[in-house]
Structures are given as structure tokens and as C-alpha cells.
Amino acid sequence: MSRATYPLKLPHSLKTAAARLAKEDGVSLNQWIATAVAQKVGAVETAAEFFRRRASGHSLDALDAFLNGAPHGPVEPGDELPAGWTSSSLTNDGR
Numbered sequence: 729m730s731r732a733t734y735p736l737k738l739p740h741s742l743k744t745a746a747a748r749l750a751k752e753d754g755v756s757l758n759q760w761i762a763t764a765v766a767q768k769v770g771a772v773e774t775a776a777e778f779f780r781r782r783a784s785g786h787s788l789d790a791l792d793a794f795l796n797g798a799p800h801g802p803v804e805p806g807d808e809l810p811a812g813w814t815s816s817s818l819t820n821d822g823r
Contacts, residue, residue, distance in 0.1 A: 736761070 738746070743757075750760035 746760060746764075747757050750757045753760060755763075
């Protein structure tokens with residue numbers, strides 16, 4: 729297995745907690761951090777693939793058409809948008 733070196737700077741409290749957990753697991757801090765990063769990478773890549781598959785064959789135009797078919801009327805109690813909400817709250821680019 730090839731290895732890359734990365735100088736990691738952690739807040740003291742986080743390093744202390746990670747070192748404690750590594751000791752409890754009986755592994756080195758380096759091995760514990762590498763495993764934690766691998767778990768996070770796996771989770772993110774799995775989620776990205778899941779959503780990519782779910783979106784396959786669907787389009788925003790189809791979503792717009794579906795939403796345009798929703799009834800137009802007064803908002804029911806409990807369905808109000810939060811105070812200060814704007815459509816730009818959806819993403820950074822306003823979509």
C-alpha cells in the first residue's frame with residue numbers, strides 16, 4: 729500500500745479525544761485517524777452514488793411540472809415558511 733504524509737493540525741481537545749479513543753481501540757492515533765477518514769470518505773461516496781442513482785432519469789423540468797400541478801390556495805397552519813426565508817436560501821447561487 730502506498731502512503732502519503734499529511735501534517736494534520738487538530739485542536740488540542742479533538743486530538744486528546746481521538747488519542748483516548750485510539751487507546752481504547754488498541755491502535756495508534758495515526759491508524760485511528762486513517763480509519764476515521766476512510767469511514768467518512770466511504771459514507772460521502774456512498775451517499776453521492778445513492779443520490780446520483782435516485783436522480784437518474786429525472787429532471788428539474790419534470791419536478792417543476794409536478795410542483796406546478798399542486799393546488800394553489802392559502803397556506804395551511806403549520807406550513808408557513810420560516811421568518812426571513814427567501815428563495816436564495818435554497819443554495820448559494822439562488823437556485
